[in-house]
Amino acid sequence: MPDLSKRRDFLGLAALWSAVVAMGAALAGVMRLPKPAVLPGPLRIYKLGDPAQYPVGSATRLEAGGFFLLREDRGFHAISSVCTHLGCVVTHTEGEGFACPCHGSRFSTDGSVVGGPAPAGLPWLEIVLSPDGQLQVNAESQVPKGTRLRV
Amino acid sequence: MTPTQEFLQNLKQAPRHIRESMLRNGKMPETDRERSQSTFHNVFFHLQSVRVHRHSLRFAYTFGLGLILTASFVVLTLTGILLMVYYKPGAELAYDSVKDIHFVVPAGRFIRNIHRWGAHLMVLAVFLHMARVFYTGSYKRPREFNWLVGLALLALTLGLSFTGYLLPWDQLAFWAITIGANIASSPREVTDAIGITAWFDPGKLLKQLLLGANYVGQEALIRFYVLHVAVLPLALAALMGVHFWRVRKDGGLSRDETRPAPPARIGDRDVQVFAPNKTYGLMAVVRGRTPEVGRAPEGTVTSWPHLLWAEMAAFMFTIAVTLALSYFFDAPLKEMANPAIPENPAKAPWYFLGLQELVSYSAFMGGVGIPAIVLAGLGLIPYLDRDPRGVGVWFGGPAGRREFWQSLAFGLASVLALLAFTVNFGWLRAWYPTIPQIAIIIVNPATVIVAMYSAWSLWVLRRTGSIRLSAVALFTCFLAGFVVLTAMGSIFRGPNWQFYWWPSQWPTH
Numbered sequence: 001m002p003d004l005s006k007r008r009d010f011l012g013l014a015a016l017w018s019a020v021v022a023m024g025a026a027l028a029g030v031m032r033l034p035k036p037a038v039l040p041g042p043l044r045i046y047k048l049g050d051p052a053q054y055p056v057g058s059a060t061r062l063e064a065g066g067f068f069l070l071r072e073d074r075g076f077h078a079i080s081s082v083c084t085h086l087g088c089v090v091t092h093t094e095g096e097g098f099a100c101p102c103h104g105s106r107f108s109t110d111g112s113v114v115g116g117p118a119p120a121g122l123p124w125l126e127i128v129l130s131p132d133g134q135l136q137v138n139a140e141s142q143v144p145k146g147t148r149l150r151v
Numbered sequence: 152m153t154p155t156q157e158f159l160q161n162l163k164q165a166p167r168h169i170r171e172s173m174l175r176n177g178k179m180p181e182t183d184r185e186r187s188q189s190t191f192h193n194v195f196f197h198l199q200s201v202r203v204h205r206h207s208l209r210f211a212y213t214f215g216l217g218l219i220l221t222a223s224f225v226v227l228t229l230t231g232i233l234l235m236v237y238y239k240p241g242a243e244l245a246y247d248s249v250k251d252i253h254f255v256v257p258a259g260r261f262i263r264n265i266h267r268w269g270a271h272l273m274v275l276a277v278f279l280h281m282a283r284v285f286y287t288g289s290y291k292r293p294r295e296f297n298w299l300v301g302l303a304l305l306a307l308t309l310g311l312s313f314t315g316y317l318l319p320w321d322q323l324a325f326w327a328i329t330i331g332a333n334i335a336s337s338p339r340e341v342t343d344a345i346g347i348t349a350w351f352d353p354g355k356l357l358k359q360l361l362l363g364a365n366y367v368g369q370e371a372l373i374r375f376y377v378l379h380v381a382v383l384p385l386a387l388a389a390l391m392g393v394h395f396w397r398v399r400k401d402g403g404l405s406r407d408e409t410r411p412a413p414p415a416r417i418g419d420r421d422v423q424v425f426a427p428n429k430t431y432g433l434m435a436v437v438r439g440r441t442p443e444v445g446r447a448p449e450g451t452v453t454s455w456p457h458l459l460w461a462e463m464a465a466f467m468f469t470i471a472v473t474l475a476l477s478y479f480f481d482a483p484l485k486e487m488a489n490p491a492i493p494e495n496p497a498k499a500p501w502y503f504l505g506l507q508e509l510v511s512y513s514a515f516m517g518g519v520g521i522p523a524i525v526l527a528g529l530g531l532i533p534y535l536d537r538d539p540r541g542v543g544v545w546f547g548g549p550a551g552r553r554e555f556w557q558s559l560a561f562g563l564a565s566v567l568a569l570l571a572f573t574v575n576f577g578w579l580r581a582w583y584p585t586i587p588q589i590a591i592i593i594v595n596p597a598t599v600i601v602a603m604y605s606a607w608s609l610w611v612l613r614r615t616g617s618i619r620l621s622a623v624a625l626f627t628c629f630l631a632g633f634v635v636l637t638a639m640g641s642i643f644r645g646p647n648w649q650f651y652w653w654p655s656q657w658p659t660h
Contacts, residue, residue: 034360034363034374035356035359035360036359036363036364036370039359039364039365040363040364040368040369040370041364041365041366041368063491063492064491066491085333085510085514086329086330086333086334086337086510086514087329087330087332087333088326088329088330088493088497089491089492089493099647100647101493101494101495101496101497101646101647101648102326102330102493102495102496102497102648103507103510103511103648104511104647104648104649112584113580113584114580114581114584115577115580115581115584116511116580116648117510117511117512117513117514117580117591119340119343119344119513119514119588119591119592120343120588
């Protein structure tokens, strides 16, 4: 009876594939769990006090924030201290720029790459004057290089 | 006999009956039949075949590396469970609990040392085991699939080392994991370079899956802990089962079957046995080769006690080495993790320092691209080299031995020359600061060395016409490169990943 066996084949294959689809859907659902919906972390907006306390030509390292606050004649700017290569924290040398201790990336005073494996320059961070007159840096928000805050 | 007497007699004989009911054989075996029963009547011993080929027991063929790996896995499991009694996987608690284990817990320092050095021994042995299997041609038919299982075991072993590395939550751990997680997100280097990160960002997904956050913190610690104590060990144990099972089903350890087998030991006499020219009805039921079908016990001895002696020796060796190391050297523990200041230099454990040297050229190529190429290449070896000759002979004979030495010389010379050039003259970014990143991703010392090795291997293929020899050449080159890069990262890199001849030349800071 060829017809019957065809129907059996069809039913068997249908059962098999619905089982595969069900397993796949269940697995996909389960695998959603490890992908976090909320990324826990501190609020990365830092108030840095009165602008007057930072003299012109100073470079201040904000350890908790992961950036440098620099003041020049033209105003304030903030440069991230997290290396764009693999996330180590760079050190700053006056007049020379930044160097990464982990894999030897080097950045100029404005954060552009001058050597080593870093794929991109150190990002500049958004800096504003908050309503209470304090400097405020948003370490999550990048701005184009050369954006300075005049006080 | 009164019921009371019977009761007392049973009570008196209970210890003997308990022993007899526990051990199905009940006594030390005296004949071959009883030796066989000792093997297959015991749930642990019956993983092994009843008889084992004399060739498989030759130390100079296997160096006991597989057994050492099994032994170190057992040692690591036991010491790991002991450490779990005191370890607390919390960002605030982990470091102190490891310090407690080190300084307060009775025998804690010793157990932790054994766990750390056992892990190093296991990683070393897994590399050596792979080299042994490769150079003896043991990946060839019918053992191709077991080579793939072995590769998965290699990856799992490295995964276990990597996840275990974060748990002490000290400076070394924190920065090694920060670097590791950023390597996972380094596909972003490519997507950034071709400008599609906004739509397609696998690097970010990988990093978030690994860390559960954008930075290394409590979420990352608990994830690494779960991977380290549950997911990866279970996967490793399951695959070890598959690995052992395939070793048996694929006909035991590889050997040169073209040469006449040595005499078998039957009873207390050496007997020359020949394979019968006879097909068994069983062949219709059992597909493929099984150890027993169509095979006489040529060249074999009973597993009890010969294989057991070998296993005991490997276990004793493993335990002796880890105990001795643990007695003389303490497992390192640096200051508590400080997300603000990295160690300078921040170095991973030795077996990842070759990789760290590679990522210091390009994060994506060194951390993802080249490891993927190497793993894929290793996995393809048994399917590209299907020449059945040369199984069970070191390097497949004199030609392979010659090729090994030539390739070793070429592999060492080329990687050393390239490193000397890079250390002295820098690379593209130092010459052309504005060069696009994609050029560095494609052309950097890591890709250059892979290209040189591949070219050498292709040249060997053309010169000798043998895929096996060209595989030997390529494998040897990569081995040489791995050793040199590991030494470079371990010994010759100092603060800011600069080259120094010796750590005593490092600037003080």
